[in-house]
Amino acid sequence: xxxxxxxxxxxxxxxxxxxxxxxxxxxxxxxxxxxxxxxxxxxxxxxxxxxxxxxxxxxxxxxxxxxxxxxxxxxxxxxxxxxxxxxxxxxxxxxxxxxxxxxxxxxxxxxxxxxxxxxxxxxxxxxxxxxxxxxxxxxxxxxxxxxxxxxxxxxxxxxxxxxxxxxxxxxxxxxxxxxxxxxxxxxxxxxxxxxxxxxxxxxxxxxxxxxxxxxxxxxxxxxxxxxxxxxxxxxxxxxxxxxxxxxxxxxxxxxxxxxxxxxxxxxxxxxxxxxxxxxxxxxxxxxxxxxxxxxxxxxxxxxxxxxxxxxxxxxxxxxxxxxxxxxxxxxxxxxxxxxxxxxxxxxxxxxxxxxxxxxxxxxxxxxxxxxxxxxxxxxxxxxxxxxxxxxxxxxxxxxxxxxxxxxxxxxxxxxxxxxxxxxxxxxxxxxxxxxxxxxxxxxxxxxxxxxxxxxxxxxxxxxxxxxxxxxxxxxxxxxxxxxxxxxxxxxxxxxxxxxxxxxxxxxxxxxxxxxxxxxxxxxxxxxxxxxxxxxxxxxxxxxxxxxxxxxxxxxxxxxxxxxxxxxxxxxxxxxxxxxxxxxxxxxxxxxxxxxxxxxxxxxxxxxxxxxxxxxxxxxxxxxxxxxxxxxxxxxxxxxxxxxxxxxxxxxxxxxxxxxxxxxxxx
Numbered sequence: 001x002x003x004x005x006x007x008x009x010x011x012x013x014x015x016x017x018x019x020x021x022x023x024x025x026x027x028x029x030x031x032x033x034x035x036x037x038x039x040x041x042x043x044x045x046x047x048x049x050x051x052x053x054x055x056x057x058x059x060x061x062x063x064x065x066x067x068x069x070x071x072x073x074x075x076x077x078x079x080x081x082x083x084x085x086x087x088x089x090x091x092x093x094x095x096x097x098x099x100x101x102x103x104x105x106x107x108x109x110x111x112x113x114x115x116x117x118x119x120x121x122x123x124x125x126x127x128x129x130x131x132x133x134x135x136x137x138x139x140x141x142x143x144x145x146x147x148x149x150x151x152x153x154x155x156x157x158x159x160x161x162x163x164x165x166x167x168x169x170x171x172x173x174x175x176x177x178x179x180x181x182x183x184x185x186x187x188x189x190x191x192x193x194x195x196x197x198x199x200x201x202x203x204x205x206x207x208x209x210x211x212x213x214x215x216x217x218x219x220x221x222x223x224x225x226x227x228x229x230x231x232x233x234x235x236x237x238x239x240x241x242x243x244x245x246x247x248x249x250x251x252x253x254x255x256x257x258x259x260x261x262x263x264x265x266x267x268x269x270x271x272x273x274x275x276x277x278x279x280x281x282x283x284x285x286x287x288x289x290x291x292x293x294x295x296x297x298x299x300x301x302x303x304x305x306x307x308x309x310x311x312x313x314x315x316x317x318x319x320x321x322x323x324x325x326x327x328x329x330x331x332x333x334x335x336x337x338x339x340x341x342x343x344x345x346x347x348x349x350x351x352x353x354x355x356x357x358x359x360x361x362x363x364x365x366x367x368x369x370x371x372x373x374x375x376x377x378x379x380x381x382x383x384x385x386x387x388x389x390x391x392x393x394x395x396x397x398x399x400x401x402x403x404x405x406x407x408x409x410x411x412x413x414x415x416x417x418x419x420x421x422x423x424x425x426x427x428x429x430x431x432x433x434x435x436x437x438x439x440x441x442x443x444x445x446x447x448x449x450x451x452x453x454x455x456x457x458x459x460x461x462x463x464x465x466x467x468x469x470x471x472x473x474x475x476x477x478x479x480x481x482x483x484x485x486x487x488x489x490x491x492x493x494x495x496x497x498x499x500x501x502x503x504x505x506x507x508x509x510x511x512x513x514x515x516x517x518x519x520x521x522x523x524x525x526x527x528x529x530x531x532x533x534x535x536x537x538x539x540x541x542x543x544x545x546x547x548x549x550x551x552x553x554x555x556x557x558x559x560x561x562x563x564x565x566x567x568x569x570x571x572x573x574x575x576x577x578x579x580x581x582x583x584x585x586x587x588x589x590x591x592x593x594x595x596x597x598x599x600x601x602x603x604x605x606x607x608x609x610x611x612x613x614x615x616x617x618x619x620x621x622x623x624x625x626x627x628x629x630x631x632x633x634x635x636x637x638x639x640x641x642x643x644x645x646x647x648x649x650x651x652x653x654x655x656x657x658x659x660x661x662x663x664x665x666x
Contacts, residue, residue, distance in 0.1 A: 018137055022130060033074050033084040034062075042088040043099070045069055047107055051086075054113045056096055060089045063111075167265075168232050168239040175229040181360040182353025182385070183223055189344045190214065190227055193319060194235045197271050211341040212310065213320035215279075217327040218346030221386030224323035227346070228275045231321065238272040240265070244281030247301045255282070255301030263308040263318065270317030279322040285331045302331060310338040348384055351377055357385050361392040370409040379416060381477055391415050421466040430470060436598065437502065438463045438471040441512055443593035444501025445473050446603070447586055448494040448579055450612050454487035455494040457615070462602045470512075485533050492520050493575040493582075500579040501590065520575075524568040534567040586612065 037045075042063070045051055050069025055062045062085050065073065070084040078084065090096045093115065103109045180187055196203060196210045203210065216224040232239035240262065247255040266274050276282075286299050309320060322340065324330065334340065349357055354377040362373070380388060394415035399407040430438070442461045449455040456475035463471045480487070499513035527533040530543045542555050554561065583590055589611045596603050596611075609615070 036087045056093050056115045062087050166241050175233045177230045180230050181356035182349045186344045186346045197235050213340040214342040215340040216323040216344050221384035222346045223385045224346050238269040240274045243277045244279045247282045256304035259304040266318045273319050275321040277323050280324045280326040283330045283334045357388045361389050366406045368406040439594045439597040440501050440505050441498035442471045443590050444497035447590045448497035452490040454490035460604050493579050495520050496576045496579045524571045528567045
């Protein structure tokens with residue numbers, strides 16, 4: 001065991017010592033008094049008995065004064081302990097000796113005299129030492145500031161304009177394309193970029209040019225940065241990595257200076273790759289920045305970036321990779337061919353991709369034979385790669401908490417529930433009246449989802465509190481590429497089933513449907529305003545795919561706004577009345593579901609099937625459920641007061657021409 005050192009050197013001690021030395025020198029310099037006088041005044045002081053001792057140098061003499069002479073020359077404020085001297089110039093030491101002899105002979109004044117044959121280097125040195133020390137300290141701090149900080153070239157005060165990009169030389173990164181699961185199309189695109197760098201003659205001999213840049217676009221957590229790491233590991237060329245926010249600085253001109261320095265380094269290392277993560281921090285469309293100033297530093301940085309990527313100069317051998325999840329706000333000049341020749345869309349993984357992602361993340365987890373990767377992939381629709389990694393990690397933690405030797409299937413089921421809805425809160429206090437109201441509400445969702453063709457298949461319903469919700473319903477949404485109008489209406493009707501059940505079977509409504517109403521209202525507005533599914537406003541979309549969102553004005557008149565509100569209200573009212581009508585037709589089955597929920601707190605697909613019979617509409621998802629042994633599937637939780645709603649998550653519609661709005665945009 002190593003003993004702790006008694007004294008540990010720290011630069012703070014050095015700084016403190018220097019500071020104290022400067023104070024000491026300053027105080028000692030100020031405590032001595034000296035005055036230069038002519039030879040006549042010097043002689044008057046000597047003849048008056050005011051000199052105790054004289055020191056003779058080659059060209060001058062210094063005399064130490066008595067107390068009375070000190071007060072006479074320097075005033076009464078001077079202390080008797082404070083040394084004071086007078087100084088006078090002399091022609092030579094021999095001539096001064098003659099004068100001293102005259103004082104002895106004529107006035108009988110004998111003064112002790114010493115001779116200093118050396119030059120007055122001591123006094124000169126004492127006068128300049130403080131300044132030398134100050135200059136040395138200043139140089140020391142100057143070098144510390146200019147050499148410190150982060151980044152490849154130092155990030156001190158005097159290197160603030162230098163690039164802070166982190167450089168990975170050949171072979172420094174171990175991530176390869178084998179570590180990137182799924183994303184087959186996106187991976188193929190970036191693999192071609194790596195091939196360009198490894199074997200450029202294969203493409204240039206046919207007259208082709210190496211792409212100058214590729215932009216990775218996609219939702220958060222889909223693997224954009226992981227793809228860039230794989231490129232760094234596979235390309236075997238220098239790789240510069242930095243974030244878009246690294247260019248943004250409080251000093252004017254720093255961003256543009258860092259861009260210039262980055263490309264200067266890249267050209268020296270060419271062929272190489274420069275990766276800019278979250279490029280929207282600096283690449284936002286000019287003229288649309290939040291800053292209201294006339295000279296925006298971010299715009300200056302973007303202008304310099306545009307010039308460096310494809311300007312008058314040449315960047316041969318430098319490939320730019322960038323990633324963002326907000327491509328809609330990027331400047332069009334940045335997206336044009338010649339700067340980013342390719343836009344690679346990294347979408348949420350589909351079923352096969354999710355299975356591959358599970359294969360990657362389950363490598364280091366001890367699982368038993370009950371874990372089915374295919375089933376796990378089907379149970380996580382809409383999950384990103386980061387979400388799947390979190391599921392695997394959470395399952396391992398749950399198994400360890402239960403002191404298991406391996407991670408079982410139920411641990412993964414619990415992990416999905418934990419991530420989506422939060423921990424169970426069985427200790428939460430609820431009255432019998434509230435519990436019955438929750439059961440009626442959840443049974444309303446379950447009943448409607450069972451009898452509506454396009455509603456998402458039910459998996460499980462529980463009235464056990466979890467997270468912010470006092471009740472939750474599990475559904476398995478279909479992974480649709482397009483959504484028909486009938487599917488949206490059925491999902492809205494199922495979502496309103498909880499409120500309708502409260503009104504029919506309790507006789508009053510509560511705040512428990514707050515989240516249901518919020519989601520239904522948003523979906524109804526999307527149908528009218530974005531998708532043109534209204535009877536009075538057919539085939540009209542007010543969605544702005546450019547991201548400008550029409551500024552401060554609406555793209556429609558007040559009359560049209562009134563029609564939109566009326567159509568939204570009509571659609572919601574129709575679906576609410578439809579929900580009540582269906583519940584009235586199946587009131588007995590709803591009552592049985594409510595009692596089962598109150599007694600068991602959880603109902604599964606088989607319980608609903610025993611009451612209502614087999615669902616008349618078969619789907620691939622329901623076939624999958626038969627093999628899941630009543631396990632939990634994809635869950636939607638309510639953010640309202642106490643209940644959850646049916647799944648109303650709508651897959652993003654695809655359009656081959658101008659694109660369509662996503663849920664985030666809406």
